[in-house]
Amino acid sequence: MIRAMIGFLMRLPHNSVNTVSVQPRADDGVYLRLIPGALMTRQLQKPEILNVEAVARSRLFTVEAVDLAFSNGARRVYERMRPSGREAVMIVPIIDNHLILIQEYAVGLESYELGFPKGLIDPGETPFEAANRELKEEAGFGAHQLEQLGKLTMAPSYFSSQMNIVVAEDLYLEKLEGDEPEPLPQVHWPLDNLLALLDEPDFREARNVSALFLVREWLVKQGRLSY
Amino acid sequence: MIRAMIGFLMRLPHNSVNTVSVQPRADDGVYLRLIPGALMTRQLQKPEILNVEAVARSRLFTVEAVDLAFSNGARRVYERMRPSGREAVMIVPIIDNHLILIQEYAVGLESYELGFPKGLIDPGETPFEAANRELKEEAGFGAHQLEQLGKLTMAPSYFSSQMNIVVAEDLYLEKLEGDEPEPLPQVHWPLDNLLALLDEPDFREARNVSALFLVREWLVKQGRLSY
Numbered sequence: 001m002i003r004a005m006i007g008f009l010m011r012l013p014h015n016s017v018n019t020v021s022v023q024p025r026a027d028d029g030v031y032l033r034l035i036p037g038a039l040m041t042r043q044l045q046k047p048e049i050l051n052v053e054a055v056a057r058s059r060l061f062t063v064e065a066v067d068l069a070f071s072n073g074a075r076r077v078y079e080r081m082r083p084s085g086r087e088a089v090m091i092v093p094i095i096d097n098h099l100i101l102i103q104e105y106a107v108g109l110e111s112y113e114l115g116f117p118k119g120l121i122d123p124g125e126t127p128f129e130a131a132n133r134e135l136k137e138e139a140g141f142g143a144h145q146l147e148q149l150g151k152l153t154m155a156p157s158y159f160s161s162q163m164n165i166v167v168a169e170d171l172y173l174e175k176l177e178g179d180e181p182e183p184l185p186q187v188h189w190p191l192d193n194l195l196a197l198l199d200e201p202d203f204r205e206a207r208n209v210s211a212l213f214l215v216r217e218w219l220v221k222q223g224r225l226s227y
Numbered sequence: 228m229i230r231a232m233i234g235f236l237m238r239l240p241h242n243s244v245n246t247v248s249v250q251p252r253a254d255d256g257v258y259l260r261l262i263p264g265a266l267m268t269r270q271l272q273k274p275e276i277l278n279v280e281a282v283a284r285s286r287l288f289t290v291e292a293v294d295l296a297f298s299n300g301a302r303r304v305y306e307r308m309r310p311s312g313r314e315a316v317m318i319v320p321i322i323d324n325h326l327i328l329i330q331e332y333a334v335g336l337e338s339y340e341l342g343f344p345k346g347l348i349d350p351g352e353t354p355f356e357a358a359n360r361e362l363k364e365e366a367g368f369g370a371h372q373l374e375q376l377g378k379l380t381m382a383p384s385y386f387s388s389q390m391n392i393v394v395a396e397d398l399y400l401e402k403l404e405g406d407e408p409e410p411l412p413q414v415h416w417p418l419d420n421l422l423a424l425l426d427e428p429d430f431r432e433a434r435n436v437s438a439l440f441l442v443r444e445w446l447v448k449q450g451r452l453s454y
Contacts, residue, residue, distance in 0.1 A: 058283035058290040060306045074408035078334045079287045106383035107305045152433040156333035181301035206379040206433035213440035
């Protein structure tokens with residue numbers, strides 16, 4: 001049980017007006033202080049990076065030990081994967097009121113997983129060019145229409161990974177050779193039952209789940225889908 | 228342009244009846260074959276794991292090279308992080324019609340990120356016990372009511388990570404000491420404007436984004452929130 005006063009911060013959504021009501025509560029004799037908008041002006045002081053050292057290296061991965069001094073004086077050594085600087089792209093292809101998903105073997109889970117086509121952005125490529133290339137390699141389609149829905153990170157305590165989510169429409173048949181060891185079976189999923197995908201045990205990767213919800217919001221906003 | 232016939236698979240949602248209409252299309256002279264329900268019975272044959280070898284090791288990470296023989300005869304060596312067998316838990320705490328989020332330094336991105344409390348499940352703990360402990364350590368609350376919303380993976384081509392998403396309500400003040408180097412500032416976000424969180428540049432981690440959408444669905448289903 002804490003006895004000291006706890007400070008809570010309330011961040012106001014960008015598109016809201018500053019009228020959040022502050023309701024002091026007394027639970028267990030402790031006063032909770034809600035400070036509307038406080039965080040908008042408060043700057044967190046980043047720890048200082050004192051040293052970065054590669055401590056393990058494989059063909060694909062380099063692990064770095066990062067020596068950190070926090071603003072309160074605490075010192076820690078954190079490990080992370082060396083940032084590559086290369087972003088990735090995940091494509092949500094829509095055809096005939098269906099999403100196109102692929103099935104790919106994932107050795108991390110030792111199972112076939114259902115998800116959207118994806119891949120790294122090659123040097124010199126825009127996210128849309130990469131999206132179109134990966135779509136051709138992994139699904140056998142190009143897209144005349146591409147739109148970015150957002151950018152997602154993954155476990156940023158360890159990784160710098162950034163994944164651009166791109167919806168692809170107005171598709172045409174075009175296959176490029178990728179580096180996949182076997183053809184990727186496709187699943188076409190009806191837009192009018194999108195969330196049923198969440199019941200599929202092989203569809204549970206966080207970026208895929210986020211992309212599913214993001215495309216749903218996008219379709220609803222356009223009046224092409226209702227909740 | 229492909230000239231061969233492409234086989235597409237259409238998976239039926241578990242809760243739908245088998246009435247998906249099949250619409251053969253002719254684009255660019257190529258016939259697309261939609262096979263309703265085909266995937267429900269089709270078994271993908273997993274590649275055989277011929278060898279697993281640790282190729283790099285740091286304090287936290289062990290990289291493995293996995294020698295694979297795919298069912299079509301293709302051979303590949305994939306790298307992955309050694310599976311730890313330990314699952315994690317992410318807690319979505321609700322208090323006074325607000326979500327509780329924390330701000331934590333993420334050395335992968337070298338920035339403070341906004342997200343839900345989370346942590347590994349200790350040996351012997353249930354996901355709910357771990358959720359309650361992490362909530363006490365990272366946010367200074369315990370919860371009388373916990374409910375699991377789902378389980379998410381992350382980049383399963385490389386990781387075996389499994390994150391249980393748990394909503395926590397009926398909170399009471401209780402602080403446990405965690406191993407954080409500095410206190411974690413909190414942000415309380417109003418339930419009636421949940422999706423505005425997606426406009427915050429420091430809220431973009433895929434498991435957090437998924438958890439936000441999952442808790443929204445859960446609240447809507449209960450009639451506590453409308454879209």
